Amino acid sequence: MENKRFLLILGGIGVLLLIPAVPMQFSNEGNWKPFDFKTMGFLLLGTGLLCVVVLRAVKSLIARLIPCGGILLVLLVIWAELAVGILG
Template identity: 60%
Template sequence: MKSKRLIIILTVVVILLLIPFIAMQFTNEVDWKISDFVIMGVLLLGTGLLCEIVMRKVKGSNSRIIICLGILLSLFLIWVELAVGILGTPFAGS
């Protein structure tokens, strides 16, 4: 069961990374470099694995939900900052 969830996490990461890869074949609007794929892969995999650790270690279902939502919010904020630099940090190259 545990390894099945890991396979699901890896599959979801690959599918999500295929979206911009396929889009790059049809339009010039999507212009990802290999470093973009690596960074996003690390972010997605890290998020999935952190949520998996929370699911295994945290007992209360409310606590699991809150912690996983916090992890997902962190992923979203990092993604937005890297994409458009909404916070204006040097992290995004602004």
């Protein structure tokens, strides 16, 4: 079961990183560099693994949703800061 979750996370990261990669092949609108893909892959992997740790450690549905929601919120804030600099 643990390997399936890990493979699902890796597959999801691959699919999410294809979203900006495919249009970049046909247009000059997106300009992600390899560093950008590595950074986003690291953030997505860290988020996925932290959520798996929460899912393994906590049994109650509500107690799972609150930390995972917080982890996702932190991901979104970091992503927005890296993208457009919303905090400063």
